[in-house]
Amino acid sequence: MTINWQAEAEKYQDDLLKDLFELLKINSERDVEHKTDAAPLGPGPAKALQAMLALGERDGFKTLNVDNVAGRIEYGAGEEIFGLFGHMDVVPAGPGWVTDPFEPVIKDGKLYARGSADDKGPSIAAYYALRLIKDLGLPVNKKIHFIIGTDEESAWVGINRYLEVEPAPDFGFSPDAEFPIINGEKGIATFAVHFKPIAAKPAGLTLRSFKSGLRVNMVPQTATAEIEGSFPDALIAALESFGPDHGVQIESTTEGNRMTITLTGKGAHAQEPKAGVNAATYLATLLAPFDFDPAGHRYLTTLADLMHDDSRGHKLGINYTDKVMGDLTASADLLTFSQDGEQSIMVNVRYPQGTDADTIRDQIETAVGADAADVSVLGHAQVPHYVPVDDPLVQTLLGVYTKQTGNPGHEVVIGGGTYGRIIERGVAFGAQMPDQENVMHQANEYMPVADIIKSVAIYAEAISELVK
Ligand code: ZN
Numbered sequence: 023m024t025i026n027w028q029a030e031a032e033k034y035q036d037d038l039l040k041d042l043f044e045l046l047k048i049n050s051e052r053d054v055e056h057k058t059d060a061a062p063l064g065p066g067p068a069k070a071l072q073a074m075l076a077l078g079e080r081d082g083f084k085t086l087n088v089d090n091v092a093g094r095i096e097y098g099a100g101e102e103i104f105g106l107f108g109h110m111d112v113v114p115a116g117p118g119w120v121t122d123p124f125e126p127v128i129k130d131g132k133l134y135a136r137g138s139a140d141d142k143g144p145s146i147a148a149y150y151a152l153r154l155i156k157d158l159g160l161p162v163n164k165k166i167h168f169i170i171g172t173d174e175e176s177a178w179v180g181i182n183r184y185l186e187v188e189p190a191p192d193f194g195f196s197p198d199a200e201f202p203i204i205n206g207e208k209g210i211a212t213f214a215v216h217f218k219p220i221a222a223k224p225a226g227l228t229l230r231s232f233k234s235g236l237r238v239n240m241v242p243q244t245a246t247a248e249i250e251g252s253f254p255d256a257l258i259a260a261l262e263s264f265g266p267d268h269g270v271q272i273e274s275t276t277e278g279n280r281m282t283i284t285l286t287g288k289g290a291h292a293q294e295p296k297a298g299v300n301a302a303t304y305l306a307t308l309l310a311p312f313d314f315d316p317a318g319h320r321y322l323t324t325l326a327d328l329m330h331d332d333s334r335g336h337k338l339g340i341n342y343t344d345k346v347m348g349d350l351t352a353s354a355d356l357l358t359f360s361q362d363g364e365q366s367i368m369v370n371v372r373y374p375q376g377t378d379a380d381t382i383r384d385q386i387e388t389a390v391g392a393d394a395a396d397v398s399v400l401g402h403a404q405v406p407h408y409v410p411v412d413d414p415l416v417q418t419l420l421g422v423y424t425k426q427t428g429n430p431g432h433e434v435v436i437g438g439g440t441y442g443r444i445i446e447r448g449v450a451f452g453a454q455m456p457d458q459e460n461v462m463h464q465a466n467e468y469m470p471v472a473d474i475i476k477s478v479a480i481y482a483e484a485i486s487e488l489v490k
């Protein structure tokens with residue numbers, strides 16, 4: 023039987039949009055302040071999960087709800103389990119929306135709503151692919167488990183709970199990224215550098231405090247230092263010239279012998295620190311040449327000498343490149359210094375296969391000096407994940423993608439983390455098209471309706487190939 027996948031997918035457009043609108047109207051951001059026993063991550067994630075499972079029930083699939091934090095829609099029978107991994111939670115709407123983020127609207131063929139591209143739109147595309155396979159009665163010789171998480175944007179509570187109590191699929195993909203594919207994801211670890219006490223000594227300037235960064239996975243946009251002492255002319259001159267010289271903004275206010283300096287760079291996701299301008303390391307570079315107290319001097323020079331303008335970690339001695347997975351990246355993202363309190367730097371590292379978190383920890387400690395600081399891994403490291411390009415899973419997905427779009431298929435390794443890494447033979451596949459701007463997590467998030475329908479067609483053929 024020859025199937026026109028695109029034509030079959032188009033038949034579902036009205037039904038699909040109606041279901042998707044229902045899901046998008048639910049604000050399903052993590053909201054543990056309002057958690058209940060029936061909604062452990064807050065009311066929204068549980069409600070969206072139940073709505074998704076209700077679609078499965080309606081259409082005659084078997085469904086399972088795991089503690090209202092994860093779920094499954096099931097089809098087919100066989101020895102092996104093929105998995106699909108989507109999520110029903112969203113990141114907070116945030117400011118800057120032209121329309122109501124939870125009142126979906128279609129303008130110029132684009133569906134605007136929080137979650138349209140990440141991940142309710144792609145998830146519903148994968149779901150309708152299953153419906154298409156079922157409605158056409160195509161051969162299915164494996165169990166298909168469509169697994170739905172509700173905490174992908176935070177701590178993965180839902181999916182982790184699911185895997186504690188339900189079997190992991192043998193292979194599968196997550197429709198929560200982009201085409202052509204993501205078959206490799208670097209390891210992710212955050213290293214906490216905590217400085218040890220140091221003997222005081224008179225100096226011209228004292229670093230009272232230094233603060234920068236919001237999250238361990240974001241390059242800091244602003245940094246603020248409070249300094250005290252008598253300010254040399256060279257510092258006053260540097261405050262004038264440093265901004266224009268380095269393309270950053272500097273503001274300072276002075277009150278008697280105290281000065282507060284704020285530097286603004288550019289925030290970015292830590293998976294590619296080069297996309298940002300790290301406000302903390304720039305501010306440290308501006309201040310480090312001056313005569314600071316020992317603790318302040320050590321803190322500023324560590325940042326300026328070992329972490330500034332060095333996204334590949336050469337100065338820390340952690341640089342590493344794998345010919346398939348690419349470069350290790352490093353980013354000083356969360357910085358806290360007070361003269362009498364905590365003095366720490368959190369360094370977020372994305373590393374390819376061939377090195378590991380313990381090795382990197384040792385290397386950072388050697389660079390900073392074991393006398394100066396303790397270095398530890400914050401939480402637990404996520405190890406690198408890679409499914410070889412010649413794996414039949416990858417080959418099948420790329421083949422279908424190329425056949426249906428005419429675009430070349432090739433392997434892609436990223437520094438981020440998707441549900442693709444949950445199982446050994448897991449990848450991320452779509453649904454963002456290569457010519458499409460990435461609007462996930464942004465205000466006015468949208469997904470072109472045509473891309474949702476195209477994804478149904480691609481997913482249906484790909485799943486059908488993999489389970490026949
Ligand atoms: Zn997502």
Ligand code: ZN
Pocket residue numbers: 113140175462463
């Ligand atoms: Zn996301």
